[in-house]
Amino acid sequence: xxxxxxxxxxxxxxxxxxxxxxxxxxxxxxxxxxxxxxxxxxxxxxxxxxxxxxxxxxxxxxxxxxxxxxxxxxxxx
Numbered sequence: 001x002x003x004x005x006x007x008x009x010x011x012x013x014x015x016x017x018x019x020x021x022x023x024x025x026x027x028x029x030x031x032x033x034x035x036x037x038x039x040x041x042x043x044x045x046x047x048x049x050x051x052x053x054x055x056x057x058x059x060x061x062x063x064x065x066x067x068x069x070x071x072x073x074x075x076x077x
Contacts, residue, residue: 001031001077004055006044006062007070016067020044023061029053047077 017037025032029052036045
């Protein structure tokens with residue numbers, strides 16, 4: 001299991017948060033209970049199984065919604 005912290009450009013509305021939350025939770029291999037989208041800091045945190053999904057998959061799901069990613073950090077849990 002790995003832990004991702006993804007820094008996004010500033011989020012402007014609470015509904016953005018819900019869209020990102022749903023997109024990340026919808027990915028196979030992401031631990032649903034671990035997903036946290038932080039509005040104030042514009043960050044997404046999630047634990048994921050690197051055998052089932054990659055950080056690139058998670059980033060793409062967020063970017064496909066139209067939210068640019070500044071940087072991502074991944075560390076082992």
